[in-house]
Amino acid sequence: MSGSGCEVLHPRPSAIAASMYTLRDLDVDAILLHGPAGCNFRTSRILEEDGVRVFTTSMTEYDFIFGGRDRLLRVLKRIDEEFSFRLIGVVGTCASMIIGEDMEAAIADAGLDMDVIVVETHGGYAENTTGAIKALEAARRKGLISEKEFLRQKKILLAATRVEEDKGMASVEYITPSRGDDKLEAARRIISEARSRGRLTLILNAKKELAYIFSDMLLALHEALGGEDVTVTTVANLDPGLGLPRIRGYARRILEELSMNGVRIDHLSGGLDEYALSGEAAYRWVRDEVDEPGVVVVLGNPNPVTPLPDAALNIAVTNGPREVMPLKKMGYDPVVVELDAHSLVVGVSGIVRSEFGEIIRRVA
Structure with a gap:
């Protein structure tokens, strides 16, 4: 259900993708998705064309049951050793968030040279803008943006949500795609x-x-x-x-x-x-x-x-x-x-x- 009370049946943007795009706008050098290899594959390809390196921990069924902490630590250390990134974003996915992975604790134990911004998000939010807001909250905690800019960004994201619910894709249960007029x-x-x-x-x-x-x-x-x-x-x-x-x-x-x-x-x-x-x-x-x-x-x-x-x-x-x-x-x-x-x-x-x-x- 969207915030408008309308059960939307057609695909809509993902909160995970919104987090990734927001990290790009914050000028991170790279993004690590803590989840399965195929999660947000298209978004990852687009961001790599836009100059942001994207990595994945490639979680498997084993990690869904026993946890992916070791895998996250191993991938982070390898990235830190092989690249010279100034700032990297680590983004949660449905898999890592459902099992309750403590990404902050794992990163604190990793002893990395690069700076890391952690965004705990998943694809289950009704509005994709929630993912962007969570990325901005993480940026505020890291001191990358001011409180004033965070509040400004949150205001415009909530306004975008209202527009989509009142006048856009979330205003109707199902909309058939159209190529528009000639x-x-x-x-x-x-x-x-x-x-x-x-x-x-x-x-x-x-x-x-x-x-x-x-x-x-x-x-x-x-x-x-x-x-x-x-x-x-x-x-x-x-x-x-x-x-x-x-x-x-x-x-x-x-x-x-x-x-x-x-x-x-x-x-x-x-x-x-x-x-x-x-x-x-x-x-x-x-x-x-x-x-x-x-x-x-x-x-x-x-x-x-x-x-x-x-x-x-x-x-x-x-x-x-x-x-x-x-x-x-x-x-x-x-x-x-x-x-x-x-x-x-x-x-x-x-x-x-x-x-x-x-x-x-x-x-x-």
């Missing part, structure tokens, strides 16, 4: 209506590294319509002063690249980790400051952004096939899905060309 037709509608109305409002409300690909669509629309008799207003959650170290770097690099290409941001709605709150902030700013929004295109995570009632069109672009139905229900039409977005932004350091961005350029 991208070519959506691009034609945006360009035609924006030229007709003379107004285009772009809201980038992206989640962390996904901003690298959704920023390309923002750039493509500026290229297509910015030089014509169309007034383009741009709001983006690209504040480079907010977020964990890696996230601030994403925002800074994207802002620099957009500026080099002549794109001016009219309003910063928040940071790249604040999509649940920055979406609300973007909506309020456009509602209060833009007299005629014309065509409104929301890129990244549109669920927190209420469709503008006086817009000619409210268009959502997401990377989630199961977000299409909730976004349609909110009033977005069309809804475009950039299906391969996540895999294309792994390990990059600049804006990535998107399928929808290329279609917009072709239509223009």
Whole structure:
């Protein structure tokens, strides 16, 4: 059961994966999963492409019965001997947490040269954000982040949970995946209506590294319509002063690249980790400051952004096939899905060309 009281039957993100991504954002050198070899295999591959080494203790049935302390100690010592890591995260899994493994005690006895941050989590939490919060709690205990930053992070993670329960994947028991509306037709509608109305409002409300690909669509629309008799207003959650170290770097690099290409941001709605709150902030700013929004295109995570009632069109672009139905229900039409977005932004350091961005350029 999710916090909304809805029994969700389709797959949802894991708290273990959320812990791992949060450790990446804290700039750990490596992550050790204390569990079976296959646990969170896809997440591990993605993080390794993103520059974080991932190891596993490869727990077996024997360890499920007799405990995995010796295995954890052996793997930690081997990593310490063979690598020169500054900081490594050790993450619990369903297997190690169910048997009550005391990872903190084992690490204290290991006598390691490298610094270790321990996250006691598992996949049984109703909300994946619980895993991220547990990683942040561990970071606070280690002194890696301040109490103020921890409270800020917890606030935005709880807000993200509410958005998912009210307007996202956890709002309905089962959602059939959808490829969304036809991208070519959506691009034609945006360009035609924006030229007709003379107004285009772009809201980038992206989640962390996904901003690298959704920023390309923002750039493509500026290229297509910015030089014509169309007034383009741009709001983006690209504040480079907010977020964990890696996230601030994403925002800074994207802002620099957009500026080099002549794109001016009219309003910063928040940071790249604040999509649940920055979406609300973007909506309020456009509602209060833009007299005629014309065509409104929301890129990244549109669920927190209420469709503008006086817009000619409210268009959502997401990377989630199961977000299409909730976004349609909110009033977005069309809804475009950039299906391969996540895999294309792994390990990059600049804006990535998107399928929808290329279609917009072709239509223009």
